[in-house]
Amino acid sequence: MDEFTSIAYWTSGRQPLEWQRERGVEQGIGDDAAVITLPAVTCGLTADAHMVLAVDTMVEHVHFNSITMADEDIGYKALACNVSDIAAMGAIPLHALVAISVPKSYDVDRIRRLYDGIYACADKYGVAIIGGDTTSAPSHLTISVTVTGAVEAGRALKRSGARPGDALFVTGPIGMSAAGLHLLQHAGEAEQSGYSRLIAAHQRPAPSVRAGRLLLQSGACTSLNDSSDGLASEVWEIAEASGVRLLIDEQALPKSGSMAAYAARAGVPPLDWMLYGGEDYILTGTVTGEDAAEVREAFLREGLPFYVIGQVKTGDPGVELLLSDEGFGQSQHSGAARGGRGSRRTILIEKRGYNHFSTVNG
Ligand SMILES: Nc1ncnc2c1ncn2[C@@H]1O[C@H](COP(=O)(O)OP(=O)(O)OP(=O)(O)O)[C@@H](O)[C@H]1O
Ligand SMILES: Cc1ncc(C[n+]2csc(CCOP(=O)(O)O)c2C)c(N)n1
Ligand SMILES: [Mg+2]
Ligand SMILES: [Mg+2]
Ligand SMILES: [Mg+2]
Incomplete structure (x- = not known):
């Protein structure tokens, strides 16, 4: 032909x-x-x-x-x-x-x-x-x-409008696509069949068009990005474009049960897939703090997930992670640890993720 x-x-x-x-x-x-x-x-x-x-x-x-x-x-x-x-x-x-x-x-x-x-x-x-x-x-x-x-006209949601006091959100669980990719590359067919949702997340991502429209219609969304290269990289883009510091609460990150189960089997810290895996095609962004609960309600009414995962602060552009106790030390992410004994610690997270021209993760 x-x-x-x-x-x-x-x-x-x-x-x-x-x-x-x-x-x-x-x-x-x-x-x-x-x-x-x-x-x-x-x-x-x-x-x-x-x-x-x-x-x-x-x-x-x-x-x-x-x-x-x-x-x-x-x-x-x-x-x-x-x-x-x-x-x-x-x-x-x-x-x-x-x-x-x-x-x-x-x-x-x-x-x-x-x-x-x-x-x-x-x-x-x-x-x-x-x-x-x-x-x-x-x-x-x-x-x-x-x-x-x-x-x-004039209402497109950009990466650049996040302001201190805003709430940081994601519209779905993260790390599932990277887990699916790991399964496809490392697991046998029998094991893969038990994790079909992870494999589907990698092969057939579901772009969040309805979520994007809801966010625009809410009038409360101050910045927005989709997650192709990994959450850490995408929120860094928001921090840089908006000139703000973002704080992610590790405990608030939506973790799919099957992703966590497979991560344990594979011996991979789930946080690495969640922060640096990529290809989840969920949306991440910020809404004004006082409107976060209402936006979440609007998502719930439509049967769509919406998770507040942190907040926008003043300070040099960058991304901090408030570690959950169990997560500390397990992931390979690096950064300067702060905070005292007995309290949850905050680290700075690198702008790392999938990068076509880098030797890390590429
Ligand atoms: N070769 C290029 N020439 C001109 N502009 C480019 C080129 N590559 C990317 N861009 C622009 O750079 C910006 C960022 O592009 P990028 O591809 O990182 O965004 P994305 O599509 O959201 O991410 P991903 O490719 O990871 O899905 C966009 O404005 C895009 O149009
Ligand atoms: C065989 C194989 N190896 C590695 C990966 C992982 N991967 C490739 S590109 C990319 C980021 C998004 O791309 P872009 O920034 O071009 O949109 C990721 C996470 C894969 N999907 N398949
Ligand atoms: Mg994009
Ligand atoms: Mg893209
Ligand atoms: Mg692109």
Whole structure:
């Protein structure tokens, strides 16, 4: 099958034209470029919309390999992590362009399965696939997705608005994806079958679009980020962008039971996965202190998790961790310990996490 027949095989007839038109698509796949209208009505916004744009890339042997991800999972996750960046702005995802570079080891049917995953995610989050690019590649598969979204003009949630007195939160448990990756890389099939939620967290992350919208609508959210590189790295980004110091209470971090159980079996301190693992695609950010309880109630009413994990303080930009007694000394995180005997101690945590150009954890 040649390049053009392959593209049609992967994409044609997947999303009804009418459904795409509802998302403002005037011209989708099939011309030199896509053409989009972005009036508020196409995205259900009441005010004039601003357009939100993001791109993220996944590379074989960096983000996935044949042991960790099925072809469908690669497509699903490539779109999901982009949708997560749109969610992290408080926006509604609308469109995606998919660029893919394919080595000979992937035949058209493998890529068709990858597109099954892309379209499964697209349907779940209401994203119209409107174009892309296809090339051959010498050895490894690369997939790069560009997404658009819409948000009420002037209201996008940035990393830079955290202020002393705000509450620091996460919208879901952390460390599950890293535990799932460890399982896929180190455990046998029998053991893996007992931890299907951890494996699903790694292969099929669930971007927090509804949570992002709730946070925007609350009017109380002062900063927001999604967690791709690990909580420590993401909250550091908020601290730096906002010029504040953040304090995380270790005891308040939401720990999934299966993650903790597998960490114990694997001999890994769970805090390492929770702080430095990454790829959970939960949202982390800050809300004004006086509104935290109300925001939590709003999340509860929607059946969504919301955990206050700390607070914003004055001081040099940085992140502190208030250690729970049991956690102290178990993790490999480093930092200067403070506080006296008998009291819980606070350490500074490094801006460490997944970093493509660092030798640590990479
Ligand atoms: N090669 C590049 N050229 C221009 N801007 C870039 C490039 N790479 C990243 N950026 C920009 O840098 C900022 C941070 O990008 P980054 O990829 O770290 O964010 P993210 O997508 O939230 O994180 P992750 O890639 O871990 O999911 C964004 O504004 C992004 O557009
Ligand atoms: C086979 C394999 N080895 C390691 C990892 C871990 N990993 C890769 S990229 C990344 C951060 C997010 O990427 P980005 O910053 O590019 O969005 C993480 C935690 C994996 N997923 N698969
Ligand atoms: Mg990125
Ligand atoms: Mg992001
Ligand atoms: Mg991203």
